Amino acid sequence: MASRLQLFILSRDRPAYLRETLRSALAQVGDDIEVIVSDNSEREDVARMLAEEFPHVYCVRRVPALGPFDHFRTVIDEADVEFVVMFHDDDVLLNNYVQTLRSRLEADPSLAAVCCNATILRGNLPTQERFAPSERGDLRLRAPEDLLREYFSLSPEGPAPFPGYMYRRTAIQDLYLDPSHGGKYSDVSFLLKVLRRGPMLWLAEPLMRYRIHDHNDSATEAVGQRLRLLRYVYATTRVERCSPLIEQYRYRYWMNWWRCSGEARQAQPWRRRVVQRFLLTRSVAYALTRPTLWQRSAAKLRRLVRQQLTRAN
Numbered sequence: 001m002a003s004r005l006q007l008f009i010l011s012r013d014r015p016a017y018l019r020e021t022l023r024s025a026l027a028q029v030g031d032d033i034e035v036i037v038s039d040n041s042e043r044e045d046v047a048r049m050l051a052e053e054f055p056h057v058y059c060v061r062r063v064p065a066l067g068p069f070d071h072f073r074t075v076i077d078e079a080d081v082e083f084v085v086m087f088h089d090d091d092v093l094l095n096n097y098v099q100t101l102r103s104r105l106e107a108d109p110s111l112a113a114v115c116c117n118a119t120i121l122r123g124n125l126p127t128q129e130r131f132a133p134s135e136r137g138d139l140r141l142r143a144p145e146d147l148l149r150e151y152f153s154l155s156p157e158g159p160a161p162f163p164g165y166m167y168r169r170t171a172i173q174d175l176y177l178d179p180s181h182g183g184k185y186s187d188v189s190f191l192l193k194v195l196r197r198g199p200m201l202w203l204a205e206p207l208m209r210y211r212i213h214d215h216n217d218s219a220t221e222a223v224g225q226r227l228r229l230l231r232y233v234y235a236t237t238r239v240e241r242c243s244p245l246i247e248q249y250r251y252r253y254w255m256n257w258w259r260c261s262g263e264a265r266q267a268q269p270w271r272r273r274v275v276q277r278f279l280l281t282r283s284v285a286y287a288l289t290r291p292t293l294w295q296r297s298a299a300k301l302r303r304l305v306r307q308q309l310t311r312a313n
Contacts, residue, residue, distance in 0.1 A: 003106055004032040004081035005098065005166075010071060011089040013041045015049040017211070018089040022054060025087070028098040034081070036060065040071045069186075073176040079169050088163040092121065092209040101166040104201055112171035112198030113191075115160035116207035123213050131210050132158040132202075139202040144192045144237040147200075151188050152249035154290055160202045161210045162187045171197045181232040183225025189232045221256040251282045 007025055011018045018037070025035045037059040039046050050059050066074060075086055083105060087093065101114045118131040134157040141147050150159045171194055181189035194200070230246070233239055239246065254275050267275075 003083055003102060004034070005030075005083040005085065005102060006034045006036060006079050006081050007085045007087060007098070008075050008079070009035070009037050009087050009089055010075065011037055011039050011041065011046055012065070013043050013046065014089050015045045018046060019049060019053065020092055021087065021089050022057065024093040024095075026054075026057070027095055028093065029095065030099050030102070032081075033098060034058070038062065038071065038075055040065050069177045069179055076172055076176065079172075082169055084167045084169050084172065085165070086163070086167075090211045090213065091118075091161075091163050092211070094207050094209070097164075097207040098166075100203070100205070100207055104203070105166060105168060108201070110198055111168065111201055112194050113165050113167045114201045114203065115165045116203040117205060118161045118164060118208045118210040119206045121209045121211040123211075126209065130206060131161050132204075134158070134204065137204050139204075141195060141200045141202065144195055144233075145239060147188070147191055147195055148233065148237065148239055149245060152245050152252075154248045154252065154286065161208065162191075163210070164208050165191075167194070168198070180228060182229030183222060185222075185225055185229045188229055192233075192236065221253060221260055223253060223257055226253045247282070251279070251286070255279060 007028075009018065009021055009025060022035070022037065035057060037046075037050060037054075037057060039050070039059050040062045041047070042065050047059070047061060050057060060078070062071065062074070072086065076084075083102060085098075097116065101116060104114045105111055117134075120127045120129040120131060136157060139150075141150075147159075149155075150157060175190060175193045177186045177190050179186060191200070226249075230241075230249075234241060258275060258279060
């Protein structure tokens with residue numbers, strides 16, 4: 001008999017996306033799957049949609065609505081079975097997600113969590129792009145440095161999508177997203193804490209769809225919160241401030257700040273000059289030593305051009 005699983009869908013005022021997510025969750029094959037909607041909405045749209053279209057689905061309404069960190073903490077506290085998934089209401093599960101991840105956790109009792117790759121949804125448009133475009137195969141993470149290498153480096157592989165984790169409940173008990181450990185980037189510090197309780201397995205196979213849209217929190221850069229995460233990393237791991245890994249991470253977030261954030265245009269001139277000098281010197285160095293960085297940038301540019309042409313037509 002399969003181990004019991006609670007699949008929480010964390011929802012907030014997105015009934016159209018939630019409808020698609022919920023259908024994908026209810027389509028999972030296997031026994032002992034409890035699908036729970038944690039409705040943390042400000043408005044009534046989600047509650048009405050669930051009552052009309054999914055009256056058989058168990059829903060917990062959060063009144064008043066919780067902050068995102070408290071919402072995550074509350075769901076962990078309410079979980080009471082062996083395996084737990086905390087999925088987002090704008091992503092989509094593929095049919096074999098539960099069966100595949102649960103079988104891996106059951107086969108290896110040492111694992112604290114298993115995650116998968118994903119294909120990208122751009123708005124409502126499915127693509128063949130992978131969240132982690134890698135041919136490296138499945139990856140087993142054993143130490144904090146293994147995880148940070150995937151999140152911080154300029155390698156083209158990248159991390160697994162945070163909503164796609166299936167956790168062993170005992171590995172996440174009393175662990176929460178802590179804003180002092182990275183703000184909106186505290187998913188990384190949370191995973192570091194989980195990793196201390198057991199190894200993780202990242203599957204190369206895409207078993208979900210990760211949606212990119214205008215309201216993704218990752219669309220904005222927050223350097224101060226990045227620095228909070230780094231302070232946590234320095235205090236709890238063997239990664240040093242002067243390491244190449246940290247330099248690559250700094251390059252990534254300052255490049256995002258320069259390219260995407262209105263804060264860069266409003267910053268004091270001296271700060272813009274300092275950041276510009278850092279980005280210029282590191283860009284030249286990486287152009288000589290890391291050609292894959294520029295291959296990835298060129299691929300992004302081609303994709304943006306295609307998107308503009310599609311909109312124009």
